[in-house]
Amino acid sequence: MDPIRTRSKNDLKPIYCSNPLEENKNLGVEIEKSILKVIRSGNYILGKNVEHLEEYFARYIGSPYCIAVANGTDALSLSLTAMGIGKKDEVITVSHTAIATIAGIEITGAKAVLVDINKTNFTIDTSKIEAAITSRTKAIVVVHLYGHAAQIKKIKFLCEKHNLKLIEDVSQAHGAKYEGKFLGSIGDVGCFSCYPTKNLGACGDAGLITTKTKNLSNKIKMLRQYGWVNRVSQIAGQNSRMDEIQAAILIIKLKKLKEHNFDRNKIANFYRNNLSKTPLELPIEESGCTHVYHQYVVKTKHRDKLKSFLEKSLIFPGIHYSLPVHKHPAYLNKILISGRLTNTELVSNQILSLPIYPGLEEKKCARVVNEIYKFFGM
Ligand SMILES: Cc1ncc(COP(=O)(O)O)c(C=O)c1O
Known part of the structure; x- marks a missing residue:
């Protein structure tokens, strides 16, 4: 039996997209x-x-x-x-x-x-x-x-x-x-x-x-x-x-950067291994590049519904960015645009940043994964 599903919601702690307090705790x-x-x-x-x-x-x-x-x-x-x-x-x-x-x-x-x-x-x-x-x-x-x-x-x-x-x-x-x-x-x-x-x-x-x-x-x-x-x-x-x-x-933080980026990669591997069978589009690592997973950004047409679903279980993913810069009132019709920003506008409706930060425990990542499975009826 999945131990997470047996707990009442009142016992659950919120999981945020990023959490500098948690990251700085050990230091x-x-x-x-x-x-x-x-x-x-x-x-x-x-x-x-x-x-x-x-x-x-x-x-x-x-x-x-x-x-x-x-x-x-x-x-x-x-x-x-x-x-x-x-x-x-x-x-x-x-x-x-x-x-x-x-x-x-x-x-x-x-x-x-x-x-x-x-x-x-x-x-x-x-x-x-x-x-x-x-x-x-x-x-x-x-x-x-x-x-x-x-x-x-x-x-x-x-x-x-x-x-x-x-x-x-x-x-x-x-x-x-x-x-x-x-x-x-x-x-x-x-x-x-x-x-x-x-x-x-x-x-x-x-x-x-x-x-x-x-x-x-x-x-x-x-x-x-x-x-x-x-x-x-x-x-x-x-x-x-x-x-x-x-x-x-x-x-102090620079001395830890390598280790912290390693932690972020461990979390990214966990998500990749466990989410690959879901309908989510997962981030890719291009050859020659080392990713440091500032964000773990997945893509789905059901982004808004998935986000609300996760929030009900106290999981708070982020959206980076829901409004492209040219659509903010300060820049609307006032900024130079070259060609059409088709992909920019498309992805802003589909991206979701899952929780990732040094110190995020595997059991919390498992909670995120379980809720995503539930959302997709898996
Ligand atoms: C891509 C990018 N550029 C620039 C900045 C600017 O940083 P700051 O908030 O330190 O001025 C940020 C921070 O959010 C960023 O994500």
Whole structure:
């Protein structure tokens, strides 16, 4: 007899799509000690922890330089600004992403140009990129979605052919690789959000930028602090500093990233092994790519009914994203779109992100699987 089905609903604990509290539980003492140490040091912003994190993350990703900033949106906008991209320029990206990708572009004054995605891994459809290039196009922001690489080799080739900058949005793929290289080390810059639910998540807002270019690194460092050199503003900048507490926490979390990504893969394997006979379309791993399962996204025409069904059993999957960026009121009829976004609109009605995070126990994954079986009458 299935032990889960014998329990009353009152005994069940909710299972969330992501759960940073659960993930941080095992690191609690270490994290608390590091916070106390920072507080007692009296040095709270851009100090030794930030420097250490920058060196450590650069080494980890395999890029010579890393700059710590306040969040992932700033990572994108500061990188574009440092490359001289702004008003009258166009930047190609996708609508099937976090609003932050588009916000990061538009903050600079540049226009985001949205291209459709492919149906296999939901990242930019490389066959549609060239039709979107105009004399104003300066860059492509490629989003490595859900923990899996976009077709970065083809995109890099197109960038070289058309003399465009390549910005990798790696906010959902810390530690993922493409042909042996860490994502974020392939383009001109890699931009990472370290929002608490990310694979490398702080206990607040934080972001990281990786680059091979010293000049770019220096310029971004100036831009993140009022354009200062020795406290004199040489260029117009802003405040996008990382604080010492977040940096200290991220150093601890970075040591665990490999293990946490392994845990996510274990959960993904469990889902794959147990859901392969259901009518759900499961995520694929393309050859040459290592997936880090920021999300485990399945596809079904019965998405909304399945979601409501699971919620009745206190299982709360997510939808990333139910509304493509071009359909949000802020962007509706105000954003540049290249071609038709057919796949973008189709998948937004069918995708469902099942619970996945380090620390999610197998028995809880089994509960998710059992409820999905029940939904499909299996
Ligand atoms: C793909 C993507 N890009 C950028 C960001 C921006 O990150 P932040 O919220 O740290 O500004 C996120 C975070 O949600 C993201 O998922």
